[in-house]
Amino acid sequence: MLEVNGLVKRYGDQEALKNISFSLAGGEVVGLLGPNGAGKSTTIKCIVGLLRKNSGDILIGGYDHQSIEAKKIFSYIPETPHVYDLLTVQEHLQFVSQAYYVTDWQLKAERYLELYDLIDKKDKLGRDLSKGMRQKVSICCALICDPQLLFFDEPMIGLDPKAIKHTKMLFKELKEDGKTILVSTHMIDSVESLADRVMIMKDGNIVGNDTVPNLKANSDASLEDLFLEMTSDSDE
Numbered sequence: 001m002l003e004v005n006g007l008v009k010r011y012g013d014q015e016a017l018k019n020i021s022f023s024l025a026g027g028e029v030v031g032l033l034g035p036n037g038a039g040k041s042t043t044i045k046c047i048v049g050l051l052r053k054n055s056g057d058i059l060i061g062g063y064d065h066q067s068i069e070a071k072k073i074f075s076y077i078p079e080t081p082h083v084y085d086l087l088t089v090q091e092h093l094q095f096v097s098q099a100y101y102v103t104d105w106q107l108k109a110e111r112y113l114e115l116y117d118l119i120d121k122k123d124k125l126g127r128d129l130s131k132g133m134r135q136k137v138s139i140c141c142a143l144i145c146d147p148q149l150l151f152f153d154e155p156m157i158g159l160d161p162k163a164i165k166h167t168k169m170l171f172k173e174l175k176e177d178g179k180t181i182l183v184s185t186h187m188i189d190s191v192e193s194l195a196d197r198v199m200i201m202k203d204g205n206i207v208g209n210d211t212v213p214n215l216k217a218n219s220d221a222s223l224e225d226l227f228l229e230m231t232s233d234s235d236e
């Protein structure tokens with residue numbers, strides 16, 4: 001479903017991604033972990049085409065990631081949600097649905113709006129939404145087009161406990177439906193319970209890429225301890 005080969009991204013002189021390669025099979029849920037500045041958001045932004053890569057190949061569903069065919073397959077939930085100031089919550093869902101030719105969007109919209117306590121906010125304009133509400137709208141817009149592949153960049157940030165609970169539930173549902181998910185997060189516990197595999201980044205490299213049981217093999221350490229060990233600087 002996703003193939004990343006030799007991805008390099010530089011910001012000026014700084015090499016934020018140092019030739020990384022990985023793939024996601026269809027139906028896999030993969031957690032992307034790493035300390036602040038490790039390169040998680042840069043990786044996701046390069047894949048979804050928001051940042052121009054310096055080199056490397058990225059294929060989504062076998063298509064170049066910049067192609068329309070690839071863009072039909074995935075949704076992206078950014079770290080910082082962007083909404084349209086002058087569209088209401090309901091209009092966001094209608095707009096995305098029409099762009100993606102979703103026919104039964106009203107029913108789906110109702111379900112997601114209800115799940116995220118947005119029913120009574122559906123006529124509120126984007127510019128009047130709180131950060132958490134914007135994040136909820138962003139998630140609802142991504143889900144309504146029923147993508148095969150989803151990229152979540154720290155989806156829980158800004159959400160209230162109820163929304164976090166429902167988002168975890170949605171992850172389970174998406175996994176059961178065979179969706180492929182790459183989720184960047186600092187919530188190690190959630191990754192441990194939901195992800196088939198974990199990729200750990202440090203300084204623009206992938207320093208760990210395996211299932212949680214394999215990463216833990218021959219060790220009594222928790223995933224959190226392993227993460228801290230793999231991402232520590234040797235002089236610490």
Ligand SMILES: Nc1ncnc2c1ncn2[C@@H]1O[C@H](COP(=O)(O)OP(=O)(O)OP(=O)(O)O)[C@@H](O)[C@H]1O
Binds near residue numbers: 034036039040
């Ligand atoms: N627009 C930018 N211009 C210059 N450098 C950038 C830019 N965006 C990110 N970087 C740098 O690239 C590196 C990777 O940043 P990135 O945002 O991908 O990390 P991250 O793993 O997502 O971090 P966090 O957990 O804090 O969100 C960091 O050193 C960061 O300072």
